[in-house]
Amino acid sequence: EPEVTQTPSHQVTQMGQEVILHCVPISNHLYFYWYRQILGQKVEFLVSFYNNEISEKSEIFDDQFSVERPDGSNFTLKIRSTKLEDSAMYFCASTSDSPLHFGNGTRLTVT
Amino acid sequence: QKEVEQDPGPLSVPEGAIVSLNCTYSNSAFQYFMWYRQYSRKGPELLMYTYSSGNKEDGRFTAQVDKSSKYISLFIRDSQPSDSATYLCAMSGSWGKLQFGAGTQVVVTP
Numbered sequence: 001e002p003e004v005t006q007t008p009s010h011q012v013t014q015m016g017q018e019v020i021l022h023c024v025p026i027s028n029h030l031y032f033y034w035y036r037q038i039l040g041q042k043v044e045f046l047v048s049f050y051n052n053e054i055s056e057k058s059e060i061f062d063d064q065f066s067v068e069r070p071d072g073s074n075f076t077l078k079i080r081s082t083k084l085e086d087s088a089m090y091f092c093a094s095t096s097d098s099p100l101h102f103g104n105g106t107r108l109t110v111t
Numbered sequence: 112q113k114e115v116e117q118d119p120g121p122l123s124v125p126e127g128a129i130v131s132l133n134c135t136y137s138n139s140a141f142q143y144f145m146w147y148r149q150y151s152r153k154g155p156e157l158l159m160y161t162y163s164s165g166n167k168e169d170g171r172f173t174a175q176v177d178k179s180s181k182y183i184s185l186f187i188r189d190s191q192p193s194d195s196a197t198y199l200c201a202m203s204g205s206w207g208k209l210q211f212g213a214g215t216q217v218v219v220t221p
Binding site: 042045 | 153
């Protein structure tokens with residue numbers, strides 16, 4: 001069965017550094033998402049992306065965050081200047097017209 | 112009032128028992144209801160989904176949605192130790208922007 005693939009599985013960075021999280025959605029899917037889960041908390045919606053633009057974003061997704069689909073297969077989340085509170089699991093998800101399929105996430109640790 | 116409420120557990124049951132999980136919600140616009148299973152430090156894995164009210168069965172799993180009460184349930188029959196995980200309810204007005212519950216940790220003991 002097709003899968004959403006995320007890399008790296010774990011990223012450690014220092015506060016203030018930029019990070020880019022990578023995702024390869026399922027190939028025939030058209031809608032792409034980023035969610036995050038702070039340890040011990042709910043999975044939270046960050047942003048949705050369709051037709052090469054953001055379709056919706058949460059209040060968490062401020063100017064420090066950006067998303068991009070640089071080619072036909074990759075979907076990235078960039079955090080420009082990381083903060084300690086950005087430490088979380090970040091999940092990519094995709095769909096066409098069905099429930100979301102999630103990747104296994106990138107664990108981001110900001111020190 | 113939180114949009115989606117789910118008891119975090121843990122819920123401990125003996126092998127072979129029925130696991131009963133539920134969520135309540137406040138947003139009457141929700142039309143899509145899903146249950147995901149999550150193992151530690153892994154992504155949510157889709158188990159069941161339902162559009163609007165009704166029941167759905169898939170093997171040992173049964174999902175129920177009661178929109179009039181804003182209440183959804185998941186039942187796992189003949190539970191196995193491999194069913195030990197965190198179960199997340201999720202719901203939305205469309206497939207994409209999901210509101211998740213806090214997740215219920217289930218432990219099935221041999």
